[in-house]
Amino acid sequence: MSVSEFSLIERYFAAHRFQRSDVALGIGDDCALLLPPTGQQLATTVDTLVSGVHFFADADPEGVGHKALAVNLSDLAAMGATPAWATLALTLPQANEQWLAAFCRGMFALADRHGVQLIGGDTTHGPITVITLQAHGFVPPGWALRRDGAKPGDGLYVTGTPGDAGLALAAAFGKATVAASHENYIRARLERPEPRIAEGLALRGVASAAIDVSDGLAQDLGHILERSRVGARLEVERLPLSPALAASLDREAAVVTALTGGDDYELCFAVPPERISQLEGSVAKWSCRHTRIGVITAKPGLQLARANGSAFDLEQRGYEHFG
Amino acid sequence: MSVSEFSLIERYFAAHRFQRSDVALGIGDDCALLLPPTGQQLATTVDTLVSGVHFFADADPEGVGHKALAVNLSDLAAMGATPAWATLALTLPQANEQWLAAFCRGMFALADRHGVQLIGGDTTHGPITVITLQAHGFVPPGWALRRDGAKPGDGLYVTGTPGDAGLALAAAFGKATVAASHENYIRARLERPEPRIAEGLALRGVASAAIDVSDGLAQDLGHILERSRVGARLEVERLPLSPALAASLDREAAVVTALTGGDDYELCFAVPPERISQLEGSVAKWSCRHTRIGVITAKPGLQLARANGSAFDLEQRGYEHFG
Incomplete structure (x- = not known):
């Protein structure tokens, strides 16, 4: 992909202007700058969807956008965490505007419903579509739902x-x-x-x-x-x-x-x-x-x-x- | 890859037991649980390396492991942030133990030198190797090195x-x-x-x-x-x-x-x-x-x-x- 194609892609993601008050700096610098709430633990998870493995190559891109975020929010849910921020690393064979627009619709519709802001990412060229999304949320210390707390009789x-x-x-x-x-x-x-x-x-x-x-x-x-x-x-x-x-x-x-x-x-x-x-x-x-x-x-x-x-x-x- | 191959891979990453005091829960649950320092901003960055695009398919895996982390730490450096945590999303065509061992050597050697703990990740099967690493660091409010502060005469x-x-x-x-x-x-x-x-x-x-x-x-x-x-x-x-x-x-x-x-x-x-x-x-x-x-x-x-x-x-x- 050319530099201008990359700019196009990045505009897609930066264009969605949902702004949380705990994001000091979002997409567009070397890092995002975030303000985690005092006295809360930060819960972090990452999941990858590979075309042809986790979704059909011809799957509805709106659904793919939804699912890429959903599987990460599901990990936050399983931890009892309140969702806050997400980053997106997207590897694409080409800059297909129609696909991207639909992908963004699906992802941002779910993000907006849960108050999640996309704070950064990386877009790269590759032979197949690979989507790695990372989600962050908050949970008060001691309240996280871990895997290791089950007791006989529960x-x-x-x-x-x-x-x-x-x-x-x-x-x-x-x-x-x-x-x-x-x-x-x-x-x-x-x-x-x-x-x-x-x-x-x-x-x-x-x-x-x-x-x-x-x-x-x-x-x-x-x-x-x-x-x-x-x-x-x-x-x-x-x-x-x-x-x-x-x-x-x-x-x-x-x-x-x-x-x-x-x-x-x-x-x-x-x-x-x-x-x-x-x-x-x-x-x-x-x-x-x-x-x-x-x-x-x-x-x-x-x-x-x-x-x-x-x-x-x-x-x-x-x-x-x-x- | 079979389930057992995945377990093998995950053991590689969990085996490296560097433990920061601000990690309440590392690899192995739905999310990692982190304790960001009070009064600091959290700096977050993500970068993807695709085999055949960002590194040669036959490149020394130790170097690939080093570079996957280095490019992210470089973003933290450019922001003036102190590195702390990383997550790794790894898509692989097969579970090649020799490749993985060398990749881990390169990544963990650099991580250890900068006090970075790998806190989570996702390993998936795909036709080519795609490495998405996300790094987190800390910077006091107002001290981050942004891109937008240069003035004529500087x-x-x-x-x-x-x-x-x-x-x-x-x-x-x-x-x-x-x-x-x-x-x-x-x-x-x-x-x-x-x-x-x-x-x-x-x-x-x-x-x-x-x-x-x-x-x-x-x-x-x-x-x-x-x-x-x-x-x-x-x-x-x-x-x-x-x-x-x-x-x-x-x-x-x-x-x-x-x-x-x-x-x-x-x-x-x-x-x-x-x-x-x-x-x-x-x-x-x-x-x-x-x-x-x-x-x-x-x-x-x-x-x-x-x-x-x-x-x-x-x-x-x-x-x-x-x-």
């Missing part, structure tokens, strides 16, 4: 309906058939995940541990169990399946998808028994459902149990990548 | 000897011949740029504007002039040429290379007349030379002048990408 919960994005991917690869009436819903769940920011904030002081589900519920829950040195018993019949998922796959396949499908960006969290009433008091304001799916155990490992007490064996059902 | 300076990295690139592409005695020097200047951190800190309260030279001295100085709404008169005979550059090219070509060669990561800065004695008092402790190359003018634009007063015309000398 209730195990998940937001929303996991497996929908996995179903959308399976449908895109011709491995599942979805009725036309469910198509828009599952595509939105894959392409426009809604970071559970309000829910993460509500879980401060309530959840003992939390993680966002990006690689599949079973695998991500595994990170909580490992870090907290505990196990969990997950009752597969309790898994909240969306009408789209329940209608598109048989019951067993739907459960496998809910357990292993990635890209959901729901929160999986643990709540100590004495704080469950606090949780139930807060959920009235949530924009998504929450479901108790099991309990944290002293016995290590993840047990997947049916209501009749028998084990649900994921690997027997053809899921290869688990564990 | 002296114009540069650190080190610009053009060496440009010469190394020209040699790599067969467009210049470098004597064997200078080869190691110019290769180090291209592959192992030394971020001018101490010099940036020394310029706090001294320089009125600063930038690091990544795209060529003339072009990067142009950013200071544009942002400060001033011009400059740069005396080309004053340009400090390294013995390697002076010996490898004729005088005119060497000057063009010093003005337009990228990847130097030297600092270009302006100093008001009343602070020049302060500058001269501080440079005894610098690890590199500094040279006055001209003066900031009220007349906009960059004038390149010979000692006899005639103009030095870059474009006449075959340089196409300038301006």
Whole structure:
């Protein structure tokens, strides 16, 4: 790309003039200058989306812009942090104005809804599109939702309906058939995940541990169990399946998808028994459902149990990548 | 890459156990948790290196690791910030342990020298290697070296000897011949740029504007002039040429290379007349030379002048990408 093409790109990002009072200097110098609030911890996360790996090369660029920010805000949500700032490193094969305009629309619409300011970035030329976004937020000391705080006896919960994005991917690869009436819903769940920011904030002081589900519920829950040195018993019949998922796959396949499908960006969290009433008091304001799916155990490992007490064996059902 | 290959990679980064007291939680959760110092501004920058664009695909990985961090630390230096934290987003075609080990050696050696802790990252699979590193540092409010503070009459300076990295690139592409005695020097200047951190800190309260030279001295100085709404008169005979550059090219070509060669990561800065004695008092402790190359003018634009007063015309000398 020529220098002028780069200027064009940079104008796209600098043109969006949302200005937070804690940004002393935004896009356009060697560094951004920020004013972190006194007495708060700074939460920082970074995620990369690679064309052809994390999104289809011909995916709607507005959705790609949304998702690049959403996956990062989801990490802040899982930490119980209030979003504030983002930086964007964008590698592009060419300066396609139409693509860029749509990408910006998707990214800035989500950023504006959560009060996030783009404070800097880098635009480079490369053979494929690679998007690395970094998000920053704030959390009072001691209130962050870490992965390592779960204790035996804590209730195990998940937001929303996991497996929908996995179903959308399976449908895109011709491995599942979805009725036309469910198509828009599952595509939105894959392409426009809604970071559970309000829910993460509500879980401060309530959840003992939390993680966002990006690689599949079973695998991500595994990170909580490992870090907290505990196990969990997950009752597969309790898994909240969306009408789209329940209608598109048989019951067993739907459960496998809910357990292993990635890209959901729901929160999986643990709540100590004495704080469950606090949780139930807060959920009235949530924009998504929450479901108790099991309990944290002293016995290590993840047990997947049916209501009749028998084990649900994921690997027997053809899921290869688990564990 | 499989899950286990990812774990391998993540172990490489988590294994380096340098721990700053202002990092409450480092690699391994949804976010890092940081404790920015009270009363300081947070300076943030991000830069991407793409294989085949910013470094040769077969480049020494130790040098690539060094450079990925160095270009970011150079931005902190140009802002007068003290480095603190970094995140790394790494897209790789495969998990090559030997490459990763060398990359980490280069990156962590430089990080350790500047007290920088790697606090998080993301490792993804993709068809080519793309490295996005983000660095954070601190600067007291009002002390940052911005691009927009240069005033007519300010002296114009540069650190080190610009053009060496440009010469190394020209040699790599067969467009210049470098004597064997200078080869190691110019290769180090291209592959192992030394971020001018101490010099940036020394310029706090001294320089009125600063930038690091990544795209060529003339072009990067142009950013200071544009942002400060001033011009400059740069005396080309004053340009400090390294013995390697002076010996490898004729005088005119060497000057063009010093003005337009990228990847130097030297600092270009302006100093008001009343602070020049302060500058001269501080440079005894610098690890590199500094040279006055001209003066900031009220007349906009960059004038390149010979000692006899005639103009030095870059474009006449075959340089196409300038301006």
